[in-house]
Amino acid sequence: MAPISQERSRSRWRILDVVAAAVVTIGAIAYLADVLALRWGLNVAYISASYPGYLKAAWISVYVTTISYVLGMGIGFALGWVRSTQARPLVKVLAARRSEAASATAADGGRSDRLFLGTLMLYGFKYYVHRAADAYVAIIRGTPLLVQIVFVWSAVIVYFPRLDPLLQGLLSGIIALTANTGGYQSEIFRAGIHTVHSGQVEAARAMGLSRWGAMRYVVLPQAIRLVIPPLTNEYIGLLKASSLLIAVGSIAELTTYGRFEAFHTAHVFEAFALVSGIYLLITVPASKLIEWVERRFRVPGLGIQAPRTARV
Amino acid sequence: MIRVEDLEKHFGPLHVLRGISLEVQKGEVLVIIGPSGSGKSTLLRCINLLIEPDSGRVFLDGVQVNRRDIRPEWVRQQVGMVFQSFNLFAHLTALENVTLGPIRVLGNDPKVAEAEGRKLLARVGLADKWNVYPAQLSGGQQQRVAIARALAMNPKAMLFDEPTSALDPEYIREVLDVMAALARDGMTMIVVTHEMGFAGTVAKRILFMDAGRIIEEGSPEEIFQHPQQERTRTFVGKILR
Numbered sequence: 001m002a003p004i005s006q007e008r009s010r011s012r013w014r015i016l017d018v019v020a021a022a023v024v025t026i027g028a029i030a031y032l033a034d035v036l037a038l039r040w041g042l043n044v045a046y047i048s049a050s051y052p053g054y055l056k057a058a059w060i061s062v063y064v065t066t067i068s069y070v071l072g073m074g075i076g077f078a079l080g081w082v083r084s085t086q087a088r089p090l091v092k093v094l095a096a097r098r099s100e101a102a103s104a105t106a107a108d109g110g111r112s113d114r115l116f117l118g119t120l121m122l123y124g125f126k127y128y129v130h131r132a133a134d135a136y137v138a139i140i141r142g143t144p145l146l147v148q149i150v151f152v153w154s155a156v157i158v159y160f161p162r163l164d165p166l167l168q169g170l171l172s173g174i175i176a177l178t179a180n181t182g183g184y185q186s187e188i189f190r191a192g193i194h195t196v197h198s199g200q201v202e203a204a205r206a207m208g209l210s211r212w213g214a215m216r217y218v219v220l221p222q223a224i225r226l227v228i229p230p231l232t233n234e235y236i237g238l239l240k241a242s243s244l245l246i247a248v249g250s251i252a253e254l255t256t257y258g259r260f261e262a263f264h265t266a267h268v269f270e271a272f273a274l275v276s277g278i279y280l281l282i283t284v285p286a287s288k289l290i291e292w293v294e295r296r297f298r299v300p301g302l303g304i305q306a307p308r309t310a311r312v
Numbered sequence: 313m314i315r316v317e318d319l320e321k322h323f324g325p326l327h328v329l330r331g332i333s334l335e336v337q338k339g340e341v342l343v344i345i346g347p348s349g350s351g352k353s354t355l356l357r358c359i360n361l362l363i364e365p366d367s368g369r370v371f372l373d374g375v376q377v378n379r380r381d382i383r384p385e386w387v388r389q390q391v392g393m394v395f396q397s398f399n400l401f402a403h404l405t406a407l408e409n410v411t412l413g414p415i416r417v418l419g420n421d422p423k424v425a426e427a428e429g430r431k432l433l434a435r436v437g438l439a440d441k442w443n444v445y446p447a448q449l450s451g452g453q454q455q456r457v458a459i460a461r462a463l464a465m466n467p468k469a470m471l472f473d474e475p476t477s478a479l480d481p482e483y484i485r486e487v488l489d490v491m492a493a494l495a496r497d498g499m500t501m502i503v504v505t506h507e508m509g510f511a512g513t514v515a516k517r518i519l520f521m522d523a524g525r526i527i528e529e530g531s532p533e534e535i536f537q538h539p540q541q542e543r544t545r546t547f548v549g550k551i552l553r
Contacts, residue, residue, distance in 0.1 A: 203399035203458075205463055207361055207413040208389035216418055221403045299403045300445040 036273065037295040046267045049276060052066055057257035058278045064170070064253060065239045067244030068177035072238075073231075075178070076185025079133045081215070083186060083192040087130040088206075090123065133186070140183025147178070153248050173242070180227050181238050190229045192223035232290040236283045243279075254278060313338045313500045313530070314359060314391075314469055319368035328354045329365070330524040334470070339498040342395035343511040345535075346521035352504045356471045360370045360384075360391040370509070389417060392462030396474040398454040406433060406457045407442040415464045425464070429461060432460040436490050439457055443534055452483025456490055469500035476507055497538070512536065 024027075036042040085152070153172040160168060196219045204214035243255035258275035262268040314336045321329040328351045334430045337345045343351050343527045357363040359370055361377065361384035377387045401409050410429035414420040418427075433439050436456035446454050455475055462470060470493065476484045495501060495514045505511060511518055512532040520528045520535060520543075528535065528544045536552065537544045 050358050122476060197399075197402075199395060199399035200401060202362060203395060203401070204392040204395075205385075206388055206395075207461070208385045208417045209413075210385055213416060217412060218401050218403075222401075225403065300447045302402050302447070 042273065043267055043270050046265070046270050050261065050265075051274060053261070054254065054257065054274050054278055057252050058282070060251065061242050061253040061255075062240065062282065063240045064173050064177065064245070064251065065235070068174050069181055069235050069238055070244075071174075071178040072181035072185055074190065075182030077189050079137065080189025080193060082126075082129055082133050083137070083190045085126075085130070087307050088123065089125040089127055110241075122152045137183045140180055141187070141206045145218075145241055146247060148180055149173070149176040149244055150247055152179070160192060165250045169245070172252075173194065173248055173251055173299055176246075177242060177269035180241070181234060184234055185231065188227050188234060189223070192227035193219055195226055196222045222302060227295060228290060228294055229299075232287060233274045236286055240279065241284060313340070314370040314502070315374075316355075316359065317369045317371075319355065319358055319370070320366045321351075321358060321363065323365055328524050329358065329368075331424045332368070332521075332524070334498060334519065334526065336502060338500055340517070341495045341501045341515045342519055343515040343532075344502065345506060345518060345547070345551070346527075350521045352521055353523040356393070356473050356504060357468075360388050360393055360471060362388070367535060369419075385417075389413075389465055390433065390468045392465055392467035392470040393474045394455070394462055394475050395456050396477050398446070398451070398478070400454050400458055400461070402446055405443050405445055406438060406460075406479045408446045409446070409457055409532065410461045410464045413461065417465065427458070429464060432463050433457070435463075436460045437486070444476065450483055451479045451488045454477065455483075455487045459490055459494070460486075469502070470494070472501065472503040472505065474504050474506070476505065479544050491545065492528070493517065508536065508551060520547065522547070 011119040149172070152175050154168070155170040156163075156168050156175070159170075164172070200218050200222065201214050205211075209217065242253055245251050245253050246256045246259060249256060254275055258271045262271035265271070314334075316334050317334040319329050319450075321486065327420065332351070332355055344355070346352050354363060357376075358365045361370070364384075365378060368378075369376050372390065373389060375382075376455075377384075385402070398407075401412065404412065407426065407429050410432055411425040414425040414428065415422050430439065430442060432440055436458055436459055438453060438460070441449060441453060441457075442449055446457070450456065459475075475491070476487050484507070488507060491503070492502070492510065492514050495519065503515070515532060518530060518532055518535040519526055520539075520541075522543050528539060528541045534540075536548055539548055
C-alpha cells in the first residue's frame with residue numbers, strides 16, 4: 001500500500017490528465033467542425049435530412065458482414081483444427097507400418113489386416129484434407145479480396161443469370177466474404193489451438209477424455225480466450241472490407257450507398273463524411289466492447305497477465 | 313496389476329524402448345531410475361497408452377489392453393498420471409480441475425463430484441485453495457492438486473513422471489509426503505524419480521533403466537548399496553554424490 005499523501009497526489013495527477021484529455025478532444029472537435037461546416041461549407045441540412053438512408057445502408061453492411069463472419073467462423077474453426085493437427089503422407093505411414101510389422105512378434109497376431117486398410121484410408125484422407133486446407137488458406141490469403149469478390153460475382157451471374165440482380169449481389173457478396181474470412185479465421189484458430197500447451201492436451205487425454213472431449217473442455221476454453229482479440233479485429237476488418245462490395249454495385253451497403261448519394265445529389269463531402277462517421281461509430285464501440293469481454297473472462301495466468309491477487 | 317511384456321518403441325530412427333518387461337503387484341510401489349533419455353517417460357506413457365508401443369503387450373488386471381478392440385480412453389480412466397510439469401488446466405480452478413474428469417469422463421453428478429473433489433483437496437492438504445487458479449498456486453501446491461485430480465478418477469494404479477523434478481527444493485517435501493501417504497493407503501504406483509530418500513523408504517523395488525533397457529532390478533538396498541552392474545554403479549554414484 002502506498003502512503004496516503006502519495007495516493008492523493010497521484011489522484012490529483014489523474015484529474016489533471018482527464019482535464020487535459022477533455023480540452024484536447026473538445027478543441028479538436030471544435031476545430032474539425034469549424035473546418036468542415038464553416039470553411040468548407042459542409043451542408044448540415046443535407047446531413048440531418050438524409051442520414052436515415054445511410055443508417056439503413058449501414059445496417060445492410062453489418063448484416064452482410066455478420067452473416068459472412070458467422071459462417072466463416074464455422075469454416076475457420078474446422079480448417080484451423082485440421083491444420084493444427086499433424087498429418088503424415090501415406091508413404092510415411094506405409095513405411096512405419098512396414099517396420100512395425102517387421103518387428104511385431106507372432107504373438108501379436110491379434111492385430112488384423114482388415115483394420116489395416118481402414119487405418120490407411122483414414123490416414124490418407126486426413127493428410128489430403130490437411131493439404132487441401134493449406135491450399136485453400138494460401139489461395140484466400142494470397143489473392144486480393146476485390147478479385148475474389150468480382151470472381152464470385154461473375155460466377156454467380158454466369159450460373160444464375162435469371163436471379164434478381166439484388167439477390168445475385170447479396171449472394172456473391174456473402175459467398176466471397178465468407179470464403180475470405182474463413183481463410184483468415186482458420187489462421188487465427190490454428191494459432192490459438194497451437195498456443196495452448198501440449199501438456200494440457202496430454203493431461204486431458206491421460207484422464208480418459210476423448211480427442212473431442214479434450215478439445216471441448218480443455219483446449220477450446222483456453223484457445224477462445226486467446227483468439228478473442230484477433231477475432232474481433234477480423235470482424236472489424238471484415239466490416240471495412242465489405243465496402244469492397246461496391247464493385248458488385250447492386251447491394252446498397254454503406255459505401256455503395258454513399259457513392260450513389262454523392263453522385264446523384266452532388267453532396268460529395270457530406271456523403272463520405274457521413275459514411276466514414278458511421279463506420280467509426282460501429283468499429284470503435286466494437287473494440288471497446290471486446291476489451292470489456294476480455295477483462296470479464298480473464299483467468300489468471302492465461303493470455304494477458306492479471307494482477308496476482310487471490311480470489312478467495 | 314500391471315504387466316508389461318517385450319515392449320518396443322521407435323521414434324523415427326530412435327530406438328527408445330528395447331524389449332522392456334516388468335510386473336507390478338497390487339499395492340506395490342515401483343520406482344524407476346535412470347539417466348535422461350533412457351526411456352522412462354516413454355515407458356510410463358506406453359503403460360497408459362498415451363503412446364502406442366510398436367510391439368509388445370501391456371496387461372492391466374490380466375487383460376491385454378494394447379489391442380485395437382480396446383479403447384485407450386478406457387485404460388487411461390483406470391490409470392492415473394501425474395506429470396513433471398503438473399499440466400493443471402490453466403482456465404479452471406483447483407476444484408474444477410479435480411472434478412472435470414469425474415463429471416465429463418465418468419458422467420458423475422456435479423454435486424457429488426464436487427463433494428468428492430473437496431475431500432480429495434483436503435486429503436492433499438489444500439482444502440482452502442479450492443477456488444484458486446493454477447497460476448496462483450506454488451509449484452508444490454499445483455502438483456498436489458494434480459495428484460488429487462488423478463485420484464478423482466478413482467484409479468487402480470498411478471503413474472508418476474518425475475513429479476518433483478520441476479519443483480523448487482522447498483516444495484519437494486510436501487509432494488513426496490502426499491505420495492508416501494498414498495503408498496501407505498495401498499495405491500499401486502509406478503514412480504519415475506530421482507528422490508533417493510523417497511525411493512529408499514517407500515519403494516520395495518527399484519528398477520534401473522538405461523538406453524531403453526532394464527539394466528538392473530532390486531530392493532533399494534541392493535541398488536543403492538550393492539549395485540551389480542557397472543552402469544548402475546556409475547549412475548547411483550552420481551546421484552548420491
